[in-house]
Amino acid sequence: MAAYNHRLVEDKWTEYWEKHPINVNDGKRPKYYCLDMFPYPSGNGLHVGHWRGYVISDVWSRYMLMKGHYVIHPMGWDAFGLPAENYAIKMKVQPAVSTADNIRNIKKQIQKIASIYDWDMELNTTDPKFFKWTQWIFEKLYENGLAYEKEMPINWCPSCKTGLANEEVVDGKCERCGAEVTKKNLKQWMLRITKYADRLLDDLDTLDWPEKVKKMQTEWIGRSYGAEVDFKVDGKTDVITVYTTRPDTLFGATFMVLAPEHRLSLSLATPDRLAEVEKYIADAANKSNVDRLQGKEKTGVFTGSYAINPMNGEKIPIWLSDYVLADYGTGAIMCVPAHDDRDFAFAKKFGLPIVQVISKDGKADEEMEEAYTEAAGIMVNSGEWNGMESAELKVEAPHIVEKKGFGKAKKNFKIRDWVFSRQRYWGEPIPIIHCPKCGNVLVPEEELPLTLPEVDRYEPTGTGESPLAAIESWVNCKCPKCGGDARRETNTMPQWAGSSWYFLRYVDVNNDKELVNREVADKYLPVDMYIGGVEHAVLHLLYSRFWTKFLCDIGVIDFNEPFKKLFNQGMITGKNGIKMSKSKGNVVSPDDLVNDYGCDSLRLYELFVGPPELDSEWDERGIDGVYRFLCKLWNLVQDNKDKAVKETPELLRVRHQLIDTITDRLESFSLNTVISGFMEFNNRLIKMKDGVDKGTLETFAVLIAPFAPHIAEEIWSELGHKESVFKEEWPVADKEAMKEDTKEIAVQINGKVRATIQISVSAGKDEVLDMARESVKEKLTGNVVKEIYVPGKIVSFVMK
RNA sequence: GCAGGUAUGGUGGAAUAGGCAGACACGAGAGACUUAAAAUCUCUUGGAUUUUUAUCCGUGCCGGUUCAAGUCCGGCUACCUGCACCA
Numbered sequence: 105m106a107a108y109n110h111r112l113v114e115d116k117w118t119e120y121w122e123k124h125p126i127n128v129n130d131g132k133r134p135k136y137y138c139l140d141m142f143p144y145p146s147g148n149g150l151h152v153g154h155w156r157g158y159v160i161s162d163v164w165s166r167y168m169l170m171k172g173h174y175v176i177h178p179m180g181w182d183a184f185g186l187p188a189e190n191y192a193i194k195m196k197v198q199p200a201v202s203t204a205d206n207i208r209n210i211k212k213q214i215q216k217i218a219s220i221y222d223w224d225m226e227l228n229t230t231d232p233k234f235f236k237w238t239q240w241i242f243e244k245l246y247e248n249g250l251a252y253e254k255e256m257p258i259n260w261c262p263s264c265k266t267g268l269a270n271e272e273v274v275d276g277k278c279e280r281c282g283a284e285v286t287k288k289n290l291k292q293w294m295l296r297i298t299k300y301a302d303r304l305l306d307d308l309d310t311l312d313w314p315e316k317v318k319k320m321q322t323e324w325i326g327r328s329y330g331a332e333v334d335f336k337v338d339g340k341t342d343v344i345t346v347y348t349t350r351p352d353t354l355f356g357a358t359f360m361v362l363a364p365e366h367r368l369s370l371s372l373a374t375p376d377r378l379a380e381v382e383k384y385i386a387d388a389a390n391k392s393n394v395d396r397l398q399g400k401e402k403t404g405v406f407t408g409s410y411a412i413n414p415m416n417g418e419k420i421p422i423w424l425s426d427y428v429l430a431d432y433g434t435g436a437i438m439c440v441p442a443h444d445d446r447d448f449a450f451a452k453k454f455g456l457p458i459v460q461v462i463s464k465d466g467k468a469d470e471e472m473e474e475a476y477t478e479a480a481g482i483m484v485n486s487g488e489w490n491g492m493e494s495a496e497l498k499v500e501a502p503h504i505v506e507k508k509g510f511g512k513a514k515k516n517f518k519i520r521d522w523v524f525s526r527q528r529y530w531g532e533p534i535p536i537i538h539c540p541k542c543g544n545v546l547v548p549e550e551e552l553p554l555t556l557p558e559v560d561r562y563e564p565t566g567t568g569e570s571p572l573a574a575i576e577s578w579v580n581c582k583c584p585k586c587g588g589d590a591r592r593e594t595n596t597m598p599q600w601a602g603s604s605w606y607f608l609r610y611v612d613v614n615n616d617k618e619l620v621n622r623e624v625a626d627k628y629l630p631v632d633m634y635i636g637g638v639e640h641a642v643l644h645l646l647y648s649r650f651w652t653k654f655l656c657d658i659g660v661i662d663f664n665e666p667f668k669k670l671f672n673q674g675m676i677t678g679k680n681g682i683k684m685s686k687s688k689g690n691v692v693s694p695d696d697l698v699n700d701y702g703c704d705s706l707r708l709y710e711l712f713v714g715p716p717e718l719d720s721e722w723d724e725r726g727i728d729g730v731y732r733f734l735c736k737l738w739n740l741v742q743d744n745k746d747k748a749v750k751e752t753p754e755l756l757r758v759r760h761q762l763i764d765t766i767t768d769r770l771e772s773f774s775l776n777t778v779i780s781g782f783m784e785f786n787n788r789l790i791k792m793k794d795g796v797d798k799g800t801l802e803t804f805a806v807l808i809a810p811f812a813p814h815i816a817e818e819i820w821s822e823l824g825h826k827e828s829v830f831k832e833e834w835p836v837a838d839k840e841a842m843k844e845d846t847k848e849i850a851v852q853i854n855g856k857v858r859a860t861i862q863i864s865v866s867a868g869k870d871e872v873l874d875m876a877r878e879s880v881k882e883k884l885t886g887n888v889v890k891e892i893y894v895p896g897k898i899v900s901f902v903m904k
Numbered sequence: 905g906c907a908g909g910u911a912u913g914g915u916g917g918a919a920u921a922g923g924c925a926g927a928c929a930c931g932a933g934a935g936a937c938u939u940a941a942a943a944u945c946u947c948u949u950g951g952a953u954u955u956u957u958a959u960c961c962g963u964g965c966c967g968g969u970u971c972a973a974g975u976c977c978g979g980c981u982a983c984c985u986g987c988a989c990c991a
Contacts, residue, residue, distance in 0.1 A: 275988090315908085316908065316909080316985085316986080319907075319908070319986085320908095320986060320987080323907080323986080323987060324987085326987095326990065328990075328991090330991085346991080347990090347991070348991060349990095349991065350991075361991095402989090426989090427989050427991095428989085428991080429989075429990065429991090431990095432990045432991085433990075433991070437991050438991085439991085440991090444991065445905085445989090446989055446991075447991080449989095516990075516991095517990090518990050638985085638986095641986085642986095681984085712916090712917095712928085712929075713916070713917090714916065714917065715917085718909095718910085719984090720916075720917095721915095721916075723915075723916065723930070725915095725930060725931075726915095726916070726929070726930055727930095728929095728930075729928085729929045729930060730929085732929095732944095733928095733929085735944095768920090772920095776916095776917075776918090776928090777917090777918065777919095777927090777928080779928080779929090780917085780918070780927070780928035780929070781927095781928085782928095783927095783928055783929075784927070784928060787928090848924090849923090849924085850923075850924040851924095852923085852924085852971075852972070853971095854971075854972090855970095855971060855972050856972095857924050860924070889971095890971060891971095892923095892971055892972085894923060894972095897923050898923045898924080898972080900923080900971050900972065901971080902971045902972095
């Protein structure tokens with residue numbers, strides 16, 4: 105008997121599948137779109153962690169295939185952007201060259217996974233045929249008033265030398281390189297994602313996504329309801345509008361704080377306070393984001409001016425402090441120290457009055473130790489509102505304020521518009537022409553794609569200008585409107601542009617007339633299952649949802665959510681949970697493992713290593729276990745294939761239990777226990793004294809096919825089949841055939857197991873209790889006060 | 905600070921819906937085969953006491969509900985992730 109030779113078997117079936125594709129669109133099967141988050145083609149190649157997500161999505165795709173679907177399972181390359189460009193700079197080559205090289209290498213590595221990718225659909229975001237449509241979408245956004253130019257202080261990474269979106273700043277640092285982000289005043293292209301904030305939030309409810317991701321997006325969008333309230337400045341005509349979510353606490357507003365950047369902050373300073381105020385404003389401007397966030401101790405300065413509390417007419421001092429954000433709400437707040445922790449800390453530090461307006465029992469406390477921040481209690485010290493329920497008042501107050509004429513109900517969002525310009529070379533050029541006469545003019549659609557010029561120097565300049573600005577021959581052009589001299593926009597799009605819509609393109613990848621044909625889109629989109637890491641929870645996944653909604657609004661597609669179901673696989677880490685990286689020297693390459701153990705073994709081990717949604721440490725030795733399992737399975741088939749073993753009720757029972765177990769665990773995405781299930785049943789079958797029948801072996805081959813496709817095909821063909829095992833339908837367990845005649849149950853006395861008994865499944869309660877009593881009769885010495893029988897589970901005696 | 909997650913043998917991890925904790929695998933130990941080793945096969949493998957038999961303890965910690973708790977409830981601790989002055 106020949107031992108299992110994975111190289112021979114795997115080579116054979118790789119070749120077979122090339123000639124006989126198993127996933128073909130016959131136009132009859134319903135579609136199922138299972139998508140991987142496409143990789144950026146890094147120069148480092150794949151490690152075993154990258155394999156995991158791809159294996160999971162391929163298992164799921166093959167399962168869907170066997171369940172009768174035509175599976176759309178494409179792969180492509182997210183090749184624009186900083187990582188690709190930084191790599192090119194390091195290697196001192198053109199990004200176009202290094203990117204093409206990297207794609208070639210990574211594609212080879214990915215093909216070793218043996219996924220059923222349809223390479224006819226392959227796409228690449230840096231391909232002009234692709235990014236023509238990325239630019240086209242920008243033009244549509246512009247035409248619809250959703251892309252606009254604005255000069256403002258934006259997040260600037262001094263190391264990457266480019267502006268960043270809010271979403272790309274993590275803990276005040278650049279998401280890419282970790283450098284501390286500063287502010288820089290730049291004229292930027294912005295996308296009005298805030299206009300979609302409500303829909304982006306509300307539609308989360310319709311998605312089958314991990315709660316964690318929905319929650320992260322919810323918090324990122326950060327909707328709150330409250331009111332804008334006008335405060336007159338005492339002795340002046342100025343009015344300061346504040347945003348508050350707690351207008352019910354208006355009577356407790358004892359001072360007011362403006363962001364140092366507020367337009368009135370300097371003019372409010374009285375002559376005696378001017379020098380100090382000027383200094384405070386200047387200092388705040390010089391503080392970096394990180395400094396401003398880390399300063400736990402509140403700082404501030406009194407302007408010398410007062411505002412009038414519109415509810416009670418009292419004069420309250422106006423302060424400046426950098427704990428108030430200039431770009432949220434109105435950049436000014438009313439402060440209710442009794443009911444807000446931050447205001448409380450500020451009031452304590454600067455000796456400002458604290459007036460309680462909500463109390464638990466309707467009586468104000470003598471002195472407050474800390475702010476009472478809950479919105480439940482009885483109003484006190486609040487004039488006409490005294491005695492009201494604060495929770496109810498909180499809802500009413502915006503409308504009361506509105507009626508009284510000094511405010512209005514208002515909702516606010518934390519999300520900011522998307523900073524869309526990058527001062528880098530390796531991205532899609534923004535298709536805008538700046539004409540001195542006509543202003544901003546779009547590059548005419550027929551001139552798209554607007555390609556990048558070939559350049560000698562593409563390093564970032566750091567001046568806030570893209571390297572493209574130095575290419576005079578490219579920058580200088582004619583205005584499409586008036587024909588006069590004009591200049592091209594020299595900023596490029598961020599890395600996220602291409603990935604915000606690529607999933608729409610796979611199904612119509614060669615269309616040069618449209619982004620995607622509407623009929624094709626209606627038939628094959630949207631994505632049914634999207635698999636990738638959780639790191640894109642707010643970035644890519646939010647941007648994609650935004651663009652999908654927009655494209656739906658303008659009629660390109662007919663659905664407004666791109667990904668129905670989302671699965672985030674956990675990371676594979678090195679020892680002690682340390683992220684695999686070249687610099688840590690703990691990267692495990694799949695290539696050697698495939699060579700030594702085979703693709704099937706590595707696929708199984710990627711799943712067996714732990715629950716797919718959790719991070720798992722890679723333990724090199726564990727792969728021996730799955731390899732042994734495959735060898736044992738192989739031997740089982742070799743031992744039995746020519747024996748013509750009779751199909752017994754016992755074998756039939758095992759077979760259907762196997763179908764049931766595997767299907768159940770697969771459906772619930774418990775892929776690690778699917779593998780252990782295979783091992784368990786394999787061990788059971790090996791122990792069958794009279795051998796295993798052909799039908800059971802066939803079932804085993806069919807069930808394991810999505811996981812270990814090569815050996816499954818080989819076994820299937822050894823059992824005498826001419827066609828691929830993937831032509832088989834996924835089997836359904838026969839619940840009747842699965843049933844056991846007898847069952848072992850435990851007998852407990854006072855909660856401790858004292859015996860186990862074999863009962864007939866059909867046995868009645870009295871019969872079982874008799875058997876149970878008999879089995880523990882020596883121990884059942886006391887007074888039995890209670891007898892419990894949970895059918896098919898357990899017998900429990902309570903003895904006194 | 906706020907929100908979410910996790911905690912089970914030497915290790916990775918199992919355990920529908922409260923019903924025999926430790927499946928499956930790694931590692932370790934013993935044995936068979938072998939001149940020998942590797943591979944393979946068989947057995948053992950949570951801890952303690954015990955000759956056998958058996959008993960007790962055991963799922964981060966403290967308490968509760970229940971005939972019965974890894975699982976439910978209340979209160980903690982540690983680690984991980986996300987957000988972090990958003991008024």
